[in-house]
Amino acid sequence: MSLLCVQNLRIAYPHSPSAAKLNWAVDNVCLSLDAGERLGLVGESGCGKSTLGRAVMRLLPASTHIEGRIDFSEKSVFDLTPAQLRHFRGEAVALVFQDPMTRLDPLMTIGQHCLETLKAHQPLLSQQQNKEKVIETLEAVEIPASRWFQYPHEFSGGMRQRVAIALALLLEPKLIVADEPTTSLDVTVAAQILRELTRLCRERDMALLLISHDLAMVGEYCDRLAVMYGGQIVEMGATSAILQQPQHEYTRSLLEAALHIQAVSSRDQKNPRRWGDGENFQAPIDRPLLRVRNLRKYYSLESNFLQQLLTKENKLIKAVDDVSFELYPGEVLGLVGESGCGKR
Known part of the structure; x- marks a missing residue:
């Protein structure tokens, strides 16, 4: 039994009434995700990745035209009542946004963010139980308890993303949807964040839907890959199979681009002091701006x-x-x- 099952999903955003036909952002997508599994959803900007991720949590505008089914634990996400939906978001499925500042209130400390989430979903816990759970979760993402009273602006981008992951883990959901969680971070911090996110999901038996444009990066952390292009999934399978023997032309182009970047990076590492073969000239301006x-x-x-x-x-x-x-x-x-x- 799959934890998440998407069947023949089609999504079109609101458009002009005079338009002759719908423009599908997601077109006839089918995929499944088992408990504890890590699935990477890869594709270029505008291909429908984020739309699909938000559809799983029913976060699309009410005027969005949707066809098909999304079932979570064999229950239709589209049939959930407002009360059920409130518990579904956070307790069953949690979302890690691309920019953590869209999730964090600049007027609240990190500790207040976490306590507010717990109180909203688990009101029967005592103040002491809440605080112990928050500290445990923050330490799991390597945020020391000493930073409890700090505000989001006092954290670096990488630390803010750790806070966002902690907020997603607090309620122990069965599935985490991570939508480009490392795009705004440098490569070293991005690798640290993804290692910790996948480790925590593995230790807690949580499924992970990792959305990204970077095929090579996602391939390092996911069990399976789904490649999306033009609103459709053009290729899906085991990570090793797709990386070693890609079948679709678009998948091959993504892989070739990733390998080219790695080759350039490798060349620079071998010649760290090589700045170019041209001649150097002294700038005629003596006074700096x-x-x-x-x-x-x-x-x-x-x-x-x-x-x-x-x-x-x-x-x-x-x-x-x-x-x-x-x-x-x-x-x-x-x-x-x-x-x-x-x-x-």
Whole structure:
């Protein structure tokens, strides 16, 4: 018995009344997902991936035209009452958004976000039980309890995405839909986030629907792959089979693009000091447009009451530490680094 079963699903968004026919964002899609299984849904921007993910949670506008079926645990998602739907979202299926700031309230601390979620779905738990469960979940995604009272803007992009994953895990759903969860993150942090997400799903026997445009990345973490193009699933099967012997031309093009990027990356690693074969010329402009000298920006992380008694000082975070650079007119300077390194 499949946990999630999508049958002949077709979805069209509201359009002009004068339009002669519907434009299907999702066209005759069929797929299934078993308990504890990890399925990667891959395709280019605009192919219908996110529409399909939101349809699973019934998050599409009421005016959306939908045909076909989506069954979860052998019950139709489209037949759920408002009360049933409230429990279904979060307790049965949880969504991890691409941008965690769309999920987080800037006026609430991380601890308040988690407590609010628990109180809404499990009102019978005591305050102490709520707090213990929140701390346990935050630590599972490697967020220390000392950051309980911090706000979203005090977290890096990678840490905010960890918070979003913690919120998804809090109610122990059977399925997590992760819609491009690492697009805004650098490659090293993205890999860490995906490793932790798949590990947590495996340990808790949760199914995962991982939506992405990156075939190679998804292939590393999923049991099966479904390749989507033009609103349709053009190829689906075991990850190893699709990566080694892709059948559809679009799948082959995605794989070739991924291999080309990896080849370029490998070349740069072999020649880390190779900047090009052309000649170098001194810029005629002597005065920089922007000059930064020995820039420092430190943040004081407020300790909780017990830490203040023991250490009597707040923890200092060096966001920017002794940075110097110059920018000349007409010059393009790239500032590169992992999430949380101090770029912004």
